[in-house]
Amino acid sequence: MLGILVVILSLPFIFPYILRRNLQDKDGHMIPPGPLLLYYFLRSYPERTLRAWSRIYGPLFSIWMGNQLFVVISDARIAKDLLVNNGAIFSSRKQYFIKSQTILHGRGITTTPYNDTWRQHRRIAMQLLSSKAIQSYAPVLDYEAHILIRSMYHQTKMGAIPINPANFVGRYTLNNMLTISFATRTGSTLDPLTERALAIATEFMNLTGPLSNIVDFIEPLQWIPTPKRSRARRLHDEIMNVYGTMIMQVKARMDAGEDIPDCLVKTLILTQEEEKLDWEDMCMLSVVFTLGGIQSMKSTILWFLALISLHPEIQARAHAELDRVTGREHWPRAEDEQRLQYIRAVIKETERSHSPFWVPPPHLSTEDFVYNGMYIPKNTAVVLNCYDIHHNEAKYPDPFSFNPDRFLGDTLTCVESSKVPNAVDLDHWAFGAGRRLCPAIHVAERELFLAISRLLWAFDIRPLPDEPISLEEYEGESGRTPVPFRVTLTPRHDRVQSLLEAVEEVTLMKI
Numbered sequence: 001m002l003g004i005l006v007v008i009l010s011l012p013f014i015f016p017y018i019l020r021r022n023l024q025d026k027d028g029h030m031i032p033p034g035p036l037l038l039y040y041f042l043r044s045y046p047e048r049t050l051r052a053w054s055r056i057y058g059p060l061f062s063i064w065m066g067n068q069l070f071v072v073i074s075d076a077r078i079a080k081d082l083l084v085n086n087g088a089i090f091s092s093r094k095q096y097f098i099k100s101q102t103i104l105h106g107r108g109i110t111t112t113p114y115n116d117t118w119r120q121h122r123r124i125a126m127q128l129l130s131s132k133a134i135q136s137y138a139p140v141l142d143y144e145a146h147i148l149i150r151s152m153y154h155q156t157k158m159g160a161i162p163i164n165p166a167n168f169v170g171r172y173t174l175n176n177m178l179t180i181s182f183a184t185r186t187g188s189t190l191d192p193l194t195e196r197a198l199a200i201a202t203e204f205m206n207l208t209g210p211l212s213n214i215v216d217f218i219e220p221l222q223w224i225p226t227p228k229r230s231r232a233r234r235l236h237d238e239i240m241n242v243y244g245t246m247i248m249q250v251k252a253r254m255d256a257g258e259d260i261p262d263c264l265v266k267t268l269i270l271t272q273e274e275e276k277l278d279w280e281d282m283c284m285l286s287v288v289f290t291l292g293g294i295q296s297m298k299s300t301i302l303w304f305l306a307l308i309s310l311h312p313e314i315q316a317r318a319h320a321e322l323d324r325v326t327g328r329e330h331w332p333r334a335e336d337e338q339r340l341q342y343i344r345a346v347i348k349e350t351e352r353s354h355s356p357f358w359v360p361p362p363h364l365s366t367e368d369f370v371y372n373g374m375y376i377p378k379n380t381a382v383v384l385n386c387y388d389i390h391h392n393e394a395k396y397p398d399p400f401s402f403n404p405d406r407f408l409g410d411t412l413t414c415v416e417s418s419k420v421p422n423a424v425d426l427d428h429w430a431f432g433a434g435r436r437l438c439p440a441i442h443v444a445e446r447e448l449f450l451a452i453s454r455l456l457w458a459f460d461i462r463p464l465p466d467e468p469i470s471l472e473e474y475e476g477e478s479g480r481t482p483v484p485f486r487v488t489l490t491p492r493h494d495r496v497q498s499l500l501e502a503v504e505e506v507t508l509m510k511i
């Protein structure tokens with residue numbers, strides 16, 4: 001008995017040691033170097049551990065998490081070589097127990113392996129996410145950005161009361177996703193659907209850290225009713241319930257002869273037979289935008305608010321640009337984006353310095369591969385170490401400072417930048433890479449620009465003297481959101497009120 005215990009306890013030390021010496025391809029190439037210890041999870045701030053390891057083992061290193069081999073990329077050139085140039089090999093996904101198997105039941109684009117189902121589901125989603133498709137709902141994005149600023153303005157009683165912006169920003173991103181997915185929206189932050197949908201998105205981020213769940217890496221634990229497993233099951237049921245009900249509501253409206261605007265669920269209903277989609281496909285596909293879109297967008301806007309309130313000199317330059325370019329009579333519209341180069345730089349610097357995903361969902365290799373003499377076996381999970389790449393001193397001097405100037409002169413959109421031939425010329429990697437690159441970049445860029453440029457146009461954004469805002473800590477295990485904070489939003493000029501009141505909020509449909 002004691003012997004067995006000793007073997008179990010020493011496994012984390014012996015297993016990597018033996019494998020590192022023996023795991024090689026037929027030509028003797030060894031796997032990338034890495035720690036001589038087996039890990040079962042990396043929970044708090046895993047990006048810091050990955051950065052420390054990359055300092056020791058180099059820009060391509062390996063670690064074992066339980067029975068899964070991970071290779072971690074901390075260099076832009078290697079990221080481009082593997083994830084983009086060899087995308088045919090590095091574009092699948094590990095079937096995580098919590099995220100893929102329990103919550104999404106092997107469906108939803110984000111966790112689907114690189115196969116025909118993924119191609120089919122991503123194609124369906126792209127019909128709504130392409131730059132061309134956005135034009136059809138551009139007025140909606142514009143309207144929701146208006147409502148965001150208006151609701152914050154009212155809540156703060158015209159700047160008199162400090163505000164925690166989280167739920168307002170959350171509803172903004174939720175409403176955009178609900179419109180694109182279900183042709184509906186919520187009426188206020190107190191709407192039960194706002195509460196439930198935001199809670200689902202937050203719980204999803206809290207449960208699906210790619211390195212944080214021990215149960216993902218030790219199979220026998222998957223048979224035990226652990227708290228994480230129970231939460232994941234409850235989340236699956238909640239998704240089916242909330243979003244299944246909403247699909248039925250869209251269907252009822254269509255059956256009643258209503259002319260529903262184009263949206264994801266309408267497409268799914270109309271093509272269900274032709275695309276051979278079952279009920280779970282329908283639910284998981286319809287929820288993909290709200291799960292993928294809410295928390296990532298919400299975090300980015302919240303990080304922006306935290307950062308800008310702590311950098312008054314940068315805020316003053318942004319205000320000056322707005323006064324010069326759009327003036328105070330009108331606020332920024334989508335077509336003003338290229339003229340507002342400093343605001344664009346502020347947004348890119350927010351995405352670089354506080355990307356919502358320091359450890360984005362890993363890609364999985366589907367063939368053995370040798371890179372620079374190092375062996376990457378089939379079924380290796382490949383992590384884009386965004387935190388490290390975004391803090392590379394050579395590319396981003398003084399990388400821990402918030403300095404939009406580094407992006408002045410970069411006139412490319414994030415999509416355009418993701419395609420530049422030389423990896424070191426890329427703006428940043430916040431949207432991932434290769435064939436799994438976030439399919440919603442166009443929508444995300446438009447939404448971020450409208451919200452951030454208008455927040456700056458309308459308000460002087462300040463922290464509260466006695467409530468420090470942390471730029472280091474965060475909440476969430478896969479997506480990172482700042483810990484709750486409050487700011488004051490003081491209207492910058494008289495035109496703010498009349499412009500905001502010119503649009504009435506309309507409520508469409510509630511769950």
Ligand code: HEM
Nearest residue numbers: 109110289292293296297360430431432433436438440444
């Ligand atoms: C600031 C906003 C956003 C950021 C930073 C972001 C970031 C990312 C990242 C890092 C990935 C993984 C890419 C990879 O594996 O290489 C991803 C995938 C994905 N994102 Fe986004 N995203 C954002 C907004 C959105 C929005 C608004 C939606 C929905 C409309 C969305 C839907 C998706 C989907 C469906 C995937 C899975 C793609 C696949 O596996 O094929 N994202 N995103």
